[in-house]
Amino acid sequence: MNWVKRSSRPPRRWQYAVVSPTTVAEHRQRVAELVGLMPVLQLPLDECLGLVLAADVIAPVSLPPFDNSAMDGYAVRAADLAGDLPVRLPVADDIPAGRVELNALEPGTVHRIMTGAPVPPGADAVVQVEWTDGGTETVTINRAVAAGANIRTAGDDVEKGDAVLVAGTVLRPSTLGLASALGHPELPVRRRPRVLVLSTGSELVEPGQPLQPGQIYESNGMMLASAVRDAGGIAVRLRFVPDDVEEFHRALAPYLGSVDVIVTSGGVSAGAYEVVKDALASHDVRFTKVAMQPGGPQGAGTYEGLPVLTLPGNPVSAQVSFEVFVRPALLASMGHAQAERPTARATVSSPLTSPAGKTQFRRGLYDPSSGQVVTPVGGPGSHLLSALALSNCLIEVPEDVTELAAGDEVTIRHLQ
Incomplete structure (x- = not known):
């Protein structure tokens, strides 16, 4: 079911309309169309x-832009080494890398040359220093080379x-x-998209500060901003916006001309104090219930001309929603042809259950060395952040599957 709030005015008597849930694919497409390509x-x-x-x-x-030596050694005419060896020849010049003006190599002489230095006119090979006595005035060459040896030709x-x-x-x-x-x-x-990451909730407290009864430390902002950076975007964090519509609008106003996308977490469910819904109800933002677990309550649209993507507030729901909807849209906006996380097929190590009609994303630990087995981590709860932190993949259970036995094959979505 999808609950659409009709009014948010005090005393907060709500009316709901029941509509069909949106599929994961439908919402992903809507988000992708909203974000668009970066300049x-x-x-x-x-x-x-x-x-x-x-x-x-x-x-x-x-x-290379010019013929140059592939070795430290001596530029030679290969024909000068065609007779009996070893042969002793005078060193007529030194050519370090970066030499601009070159003297031609005369027959019966060599030029000492360094790796990357230009080959002088008249030389057709380089003898590596290991095949010589390393002389500076004269050099003894012990082995012959063919024309073209140890020369990197232009182009x-x-x-x-x-x-x-x-x-x-x-x-x-x-x-x-x-x-x-x-x-x-x-x-x-x-260019990289600039993403405003906004965490709402009067119960949120900055880590490091003492907690009062009913308060929790804010985590979604840190997690989602890090996820934006991991996807290649630029994250701008706006924290601790209280559950007040006017404060919400005032908090957003300074950023409207400097960001490309707004991502919020919290305030989109069916509670009595859903500030994101209340604040955006009169804008072009559509709130919906996506047929997925976790992460059902979602919203997408525009606010003052900017794409706004509203994610649920429970931390696992927020991060899974980012992975499924926001990350691919950000990567596509930067021109990435492959915007989705890599996927693989694996067998699940233990039984799983999933609600009918919903795509479930369970946290998992995948070890390809164990025979492509994925082990579920934690339960399906949207508050189990530690399970997500210990996982390296998401196990995707299709909406038409309600039970998986140990050994059944599943699709996993890599997170690393």
Whole structure:
């Protein structure tokens, strides 16, 4: 059932309308459509890690840009080593890495050369220092090399004009290294979404402060803000908004021009003091009951033009809701083609029951070395935060399944 509050005015006499529950897939789609794509920015490479490339990167130079030595050794003409060995030759020049002006290598001489240094005109091979006596005025070479030996030729890795990185690439250390090697100081990427994480509840107290009767330490804000950062977003925390509609609106006002998404936790269920519902009832926010456990009460819509996603207040419900609905939307907004957590099939180690008509997400510990077995952690309660903290996956029980026996196969959603 889905309970829709018609009025929140004192003395809080509520009227409800019963509607069909929303499926997990339907709500996920609504959330994804609300968030949308983030704008494209040119950002310095130092700020691009984990972001998604928004346009192809074309190589402005070849890589390597010039023929260079793959070894510390001696640049030679291979023909000079074709006779009897060892051979002793004069060292006509020293070439360190970074040398700009080069002298041509004359027949019957060698140039001492360092790894990465440009190969001089006239040389067609490099003899590694281990095959010589390491001389600086003259050098004794003990082994011959073929033409081309130990030389990295220009364009061997990348040719100028190649499309080296394509739009949609997730930028990792190696891809950023390639962009830097090609001379790109910045790249076009979809920027990180700024997410306002708002915790409501007059009962909430900052950790470290003494608790009064009826109070609890605030945890959802820390958990959800961390989850936003883990997904690649920028989290802005707004804590301890009391159960008062006017205070709710006043608290949000300073952030409306600086964030992209608002995520709230609490205040969306069927209680008498559901401040999020009360405050957003006149805005374009639709509250619904999603056919899932935990995390049934949900809301999604816009507030002053911003996407707002309202999650339930119980901590496990809030975090599971984030995993199922918010995290994929944030990743998709940054251009990630794969926005969902990796999934796998596993066999459950013990029996489970699940309510009919609801997709259940149970906490689990998956060990692939144990024969792909997943062990449920804790019960289904939405308050069992310690069980979630000890888990590395969610066990997904479909809405048409009410019982699982030990050994039955399930889908798990990795959390790490």
